[in-house]
Amino acid sequence: MGDQVSAIVATIALVASLYALVETRKKDRRDSFLKLHEQLIGDDAQRGRALLMKLGPSPNRLSEEDFRCIKRALARYDLLGMYVARGYVRLDDALTLWAEPLYFALRASPNFIAYTEKTDGYRPWGGFLELATQAEKQLRLRNSPVIARTQE
Numbered sequence: 599m600g601d602q603v604s605a606i607v608a609t610i611a612l613v614a615s616l617y618a619l620v621e622t623r624k625k626d627r628r629d630s631f632l633k634l635h636e637q638l639i640g641d642d643a644q645r646g647r648a649l650l651m652k653l654g655p656s657p658n659r660l661s662e663e664d665f666r667c668i669k670r671a672l673a674r675y676d677l678l679g680m681y682v683a684r685g686y687v688r689l690d691d692a693l694t695l696w697a698e699p700l701y702f703a704l705r706a707s708p709n710f711i712a713y714t715e716k717t718d719g720y721r722p723w724g725g726f727l728e729l730a731t732q733a734e735k736q737l738r739l740r741n742s743p744v745i746a747r748t749q750e
Contacts, residue, residue, distance in 0.1 A: 630686050647699065647703060673723070675725075683728065696733070697742075700730040701744060705748060707723075
């Protein structure tokens, strides 16, 4: 009888531990996404995205501060892409909030990325490019009006 009680108590403790582990992981993922979301909506990130959208074909005409501001904005997207790739943030959560801005940044960034690659000697922001490509695919699958407007 005593062995059965011990086995039941041990099983309950194991189930409770597993439940706590799963809940902690969900909370950690949610907290990571919230912190990154706060960075993405910050003034510097918004300014960098706005500068990128207005950029045009000549990134070399930017002031040094504007150039760095765009780089920081893309680095934040790159971090979001890395978090998604590593499972720290769910893809669905990231794309629910950021699919359209990622798509716009993807369309606006080729000249900036090429210029940065040329001047810095490496291709930056792979996580951003992967996530933004996934965002574009999702928007196309949903027949998003954002895609239709940018194709006109």
